[in-house]
Amino acid sequence: MEDVDNPFKKRFQTILKVLQESTKENDVQLIDGGEHANLTSTIAFSLAKKEKKPPGTIAQECAKEISSNPEFKLLGITIEAKGPYLNFQYNNIPEKDLLKDAIKPGYGSLKKKSARVVLEHTSANPNGPLHVGHIRNSIIGDTLARTFRKAGYNLEVQYYVNDMGRQIAIVVWGFDNLDNTQLKGEKEDTHIARIYIAANRELEKNPGITQQVDHLMQLVEGGDITTVKKFRKEVSRCLDGFVVTLKNLNVAHDRFVWESDFIRNGDTKRIIGRIKKLPQEKEEGSLALDLSEWGFENKYVIRRSDGTTVYAARDLAYHTWKAANFDRIIDVLGADHKLIGAQLICTLKLLGEKAPQIVHFEFVSLPEGSMSTRAGKFVSADDLIAEVTKRAFDEVTKRRPELDESTRRAIAKSVGLAAIRYDIVKVSPEKSTVFDWKEALDFERQSGPYIQYAHARACSILEKAEKFTECFDLETEYELAVAKQIAKFPATIEKVVSELRPHLLAIYARELADTFNTFYHFEPVLKSEGAIRDRRVTLVKAVQNTLKESLETLGIDAISTM
RNA sequence: GGGCGAGUGGCUUAGUCAGGAUAGAGCGUCAGCCUCCUAAGCUGAUGGUCGGGGGUUCAAAUCCCCCCUCGCCCGCCA
Structure with a gap:
């Protein structure tokens, strides 16, 4: 399997090359065409200035010049000038090719990579239960971990015990x-x-x-x-x-x-020895580094004057150990660690060590203010799970009274988990949030259960469809919209990994559920006949499989009934 | 005081890094849709000076500068 959805990449590069040759411009301003086209170039605007001609005219001329390009013909790319915009449309719909992959288990998995990656997340202080702030770390971290594995990385997930x-x-x-x-x-x-x-x-x-x-x-x-x-x-x-x-x-x-293992095995002592040799070292009773050259106002303390080490010393030892054993280091940390994280990275670089990539997320607070374990002011993750699961059980019982209790309990557990994980992972990490029971207990639109429901709905259709012949044609607007969304899945996985932003996957899965629900509403599947039925059942199969892969990468159960 | 992050309809939020064609979505409100594949669903209506002000550009939610509000950080704590 390839890392990027190739049919798209190939077309993108062909258009890029042709445009560059035709316009003699390096940056041809090739952007997503949205509803207008597969790809759009806005190059006519900047050419208008140079050539002193209206952009619309330039777009027309350019379209005429390159429309008969043999490579375009081969790939089924058509070009149309709409005002100043050059719109490129793919006619040999590449979605079709991806659909064949999309019905197979493991769709979206990228090729295996040899790099060893270590990802640290949660690492909460063991002085009280995990609360709704901590689990933002856990869920961002775990979703990243699942996505990295799906993207073919060899990953180890660690918890650093303070x-x-x-x-x-x-x-x-x-x-x-x-x-x-x-x-x-x-x-x-x-x-x-x-x-x-x-x-x-x-x-x-x-x-x-x-x-x-x-x-x-x-x-x-x-x-x-x-x-x-x-x-x-x-x-x-x-x-x-x-x-x-x-x-x-x-x-x-x-x-x-x-953490204490790095004291016992002597690593901390060794790192202190190396720090002492740095020119930025300041030993005045305590041992610290002067990092003002890099914009850090306060000195970075490594060892107290009573000879005991501070957190930073052990953390440096830990990261040096990670650097020796892994090719890439990722830490998921709260926004409160931004400064010390930057100091850590700076120091590791001074020592010539591999530095971690740190994923920071902003704080979760309660309506009455910030959480504090010490003050006993927090909503524990256990309480959240219990409440959400209870609510899910009531909901399942209301909707499916005919199911026996253990089945309803099992569905409620999956639904509750989906609600919690999705609610947290869907918002971008740089947004600080206020915990809200009403939102946590909402199982409708833009929620985990909503996506699970779309998956269960697809499962139900497939079960009833029984026999069908695989058919990858696409005709209607809604069929195309669904296929287009399915095709974006591998690129989404890649994007999450390269940008370390797991909420992109959450948004993706929801949009796939949205487009599928709209398709479901307008295009009968089981009631259609012949080739139409075949291609729609095939599409439902692709949706079901892509939703399943998406949900599982989000750590959510893809249940077949609910 | 300094640093970092955020500010998008009544509420929650995508888009901002790589500027482009009417700024997407959900909740709420209002109006519809279950003799029809799972209504945890679908359709439509309502609602936006993209915090404010300058600037760059043919074009700014997006880039630059200033300001305002909120959060986090600025420990020989972790």
Whole structure:
């Protein structure tokens, strides 16, 4: 399989070449023709100025000159001047060729690549359950991961476990000094959050506790066995809770990488040694880098004056390790990490290491303000999943009362998951959002369930169609619109990977569902006969398969009935 | 104060990087469509100074400058 939908690329390049030769211009301004044509050139505008002739006339002349080009004839490209626009139309519809691929399993997969890619996402601090902000990271990360795999990359997904931060020291202090009993049925991560919140309250009341927390951090960095064990125990328990939540979101990691391992294996010490040799190094009790030359106002601290390392040191060690083991590094991080991310990249470059590409997403807040684990102000992902699934179950029961309960439960689980994942992935990452229960519980238009429904509808038609002969002709406006959208799928996968923007896939899938629903409304499939029926059933098959591949790449179940 | 991001109909949002032909969509409101392939659907109507002001260009939501509003960041926290 090729990386780009070739029939289109070939035509694009042919038109480009012919236009360049004809106009003697390098930039022939070839753009998408939208509803007017497959491709359009606006070159007549700039030529008008040079040749002092109206653009309309130039377009006419140019069209006349190149319309009989033998390559155009061969590929079935026609040209028409409409006002100043040069419109190119493909008559040997390349959509047809792609339709043959589109009915096969795996449509949209690109050719295998040898590069090893590591993608880090979620990496939330293990001091409380994942909330609706964290899962924006998980869902963007997991969708990217699925798209990279579909695009043929050899990918490993990692979770970086911050197991030696101050928050964890506070958690451990809480377990040591406060009532730490786990409530009946209380999930591990929720338990940790409760103790963490209580410990923070104590800390506010009595700032003297800070010294005890600092002491714990020194002990853990020094490798004190009992302290390390305590940290590991609570962090592990919290991660167990995370894994359950993530599994319910259809998100999985290949490897959990523990921050403290980079202390234990000496990597952090080694990276500090290398940093000390940099000309930007500033050692005045603490160890830091002066990156002002690159526009960073504040110094980048690597090691405290008490000799303990800060997060940055371990993160540098982690990324150096990634650079040694992978060809390409991608991190999904919240917008709050923009500055330190840039400092990290800058430092890695100074060290001559491969730097990560960082995908940043803006914050999710609640109507009453920003979320805070410490203050206990958050909507947990578990609660969200429970509510949405409940709502989905009610909806399925209302629509399909004849189904038995376990079937309805299974559909509700898939529908709920679709609603959550789609709701989050559909908006572009640079947009900050406010969590809204009403929107989260909406299963109509522009939602995951809407796309699932279009897929289920296609499945139903195919089931009823039984026998048909594959036919790749396209006649009506609606058939063509659907085929055109199907044909865009491989290019969409490629675009998501190259731009690291998974919401493009979400938009694509919704538009495919839209065009299919319109087609469904206007063009009878099962009630048509002969060749018309064959070509429409074939088209439905292609839609069903493309929707399935799209949904699965979005981490959403392509269910056949709902 | 400085840096980064966002501002598109009442609400949510695509398009902005690679400027082009009437700025797409959903929710809401209003009017229609289930003896007909799944109505989680479809059709139509309503609704837009693309935050404001300059500039570049034949052409600006899109590029440049200034300003306003909101979010995030500016720790020997992570």
